[in-house]
Amino acid sequence: YRTEDGTAKAGKDYVETHGYIVFENNEARKTIPIGIVPEHCYERNVSLFVELGEPEEDNLVSNNIHHKREDELTVEEKVALEGRPRLGLVPRVQINIRESDEFKNTVDKLVQKRGASAVSVSTSSWGEQFAEAIRVNSEGGEGEEDGPAEAPSCGGYVLHILTIFWKILFAFVPPAEYCNGWLCFWSAITVIGVLTAVIGDVSSHLGCSVGVKDTVTAICLVAMGTSLPDTFASKVAAIQDATADNSVGNVTGSNAVNVFLGIGVAWSIAAIYHSWHGNQFIVPPGNLGFSVMVFCTEALFAIAVLLLRRSNYVGGELGGPVGIKYLTSAFMFGLWLIYLTLSTLEAYGVIGV
Structure with missing residues (x-):
């Protein structure tokens, strides 16, 4: 046996x-x-x-x-x-x-006995939020069960310096203890919306300064700025969850929200506004049709890879043997580069449809 x-x-x-x-x-x-x-x-x-x-x-x-x-x-x-x-x-x-x-x-039983507040991940005061924003996170745990906290690594200090502005900015968001969390929710949504608008405008001005079209700027800088948080969220879900459902579902869910809710609500408001003033709201498609075709084609290859990874040799959509893991990452990264290259060439008229 x-x-x-x-x-x-x-x-x-x-x-x-x-x-x-x-x-x-x-x-x-x-x-x-x-x-x-x-x-x-x-x-x-x-x-x-x-x-x-x-x-x-x-x-x-x-x-x-x-x-x-x-x-x-x-x-x-x-x-x-x-x-x-x-x-x-x-x-x-x-x-x-x-x-x-x-x-x-x-x-x-422990969670039920001590209550949800004992395992809450939220903060209870602004002072605690600013203290956490300024403090460098340690490598080890802080509780007795986790043992003594280890000193932060060099990489931890570098990441802290790079992100301290955003940490302090979001520390102004009201704690989740106020108004049952609704004040925190709407404040965070507002800050995220403002940052998204700033990223879009800064990227557009940067592209204009270096002579890059808005369509290329959108699929490069703006897309990376809006997708990096989803990337880290998927990474955390992949590490902490027993299955890949939340990690992969976060990717599809976030893109669905961006397309259907983000663009849909904005365009609906714009269409209602122009209709109220007797005008038509017209958005030129540009190279949208070509980009969507390339994206859907590459999505089929990505789904095929996820299905192949379900074999007994790999065992699931995420993780697996080191060689297969890095090969899959390189393949997915290559799909993104191909999409970026083809869309850019089509935007500048190098290739035609």
Whole structure:
């Protein structure tokens, strides 16, 4: 017998096992021990496979029978061959590793006992928000269970310096404790809207200064500025969640909001305004049709890659072996470069449709 990786990986989720099961006379059941690596996860659902090989007889007499021709066998030897061990109809089984019910129930009871405020990730005052904005985050945990906090790394200091302006800016947003979080929600939406408008205007002026068309600026600078937060959100979801649903769904969901809600609401308001004044709201399509065609074509390739990654060798849409992981990242990055190149060439009239 031997174990085989599924979504569970040897060394990370379980201990790889292989060997032989020896059945003595009158024995009909044996147990294969498989070590499970504890992770103390609140949610866990991975699987592995156990495969049985062809049975072997540890009997010199039986081995001699196998070397004889059928016409040389006696009646007793024929009966012995009929009773030799054979592999059953199900030589391969799947084993699911689930989270510990005791551990999960313990966490649920602690949360229920202490209340939601004990596990709240929000702050309760402006002072706490500004303190967190100025303070460099440490590498380790701060609680007793996480051990002593480690000193911030050099990369942590660099990121803190680069983002301290935005941290302080968003520290002015009212804490979530006020008005049941609604004040925080609408304030954050307002700040995000203002920043989006600033990014769009700055990118447009930058493109005008260096002689780049607005369509190229939109798919380069503006798109990167609006998509980087979604990228980091997907990264956090990929690390913390047991499945890739939230990570991949965040990409499609954020783009749906940008297209249907962001553009739709703005265009609806503009159309109503122009109609109220007796005018028509007309937006030239430009190279939108070509860009959408290229995007949809590359989206089919991206979806095909996600489906291929569901094979047993990889195990899922995200992660997997290091080589496959970096190869997939390079492929997706290449799709973006192809889209950017083709759309830019079409915008400048180098290629025609």
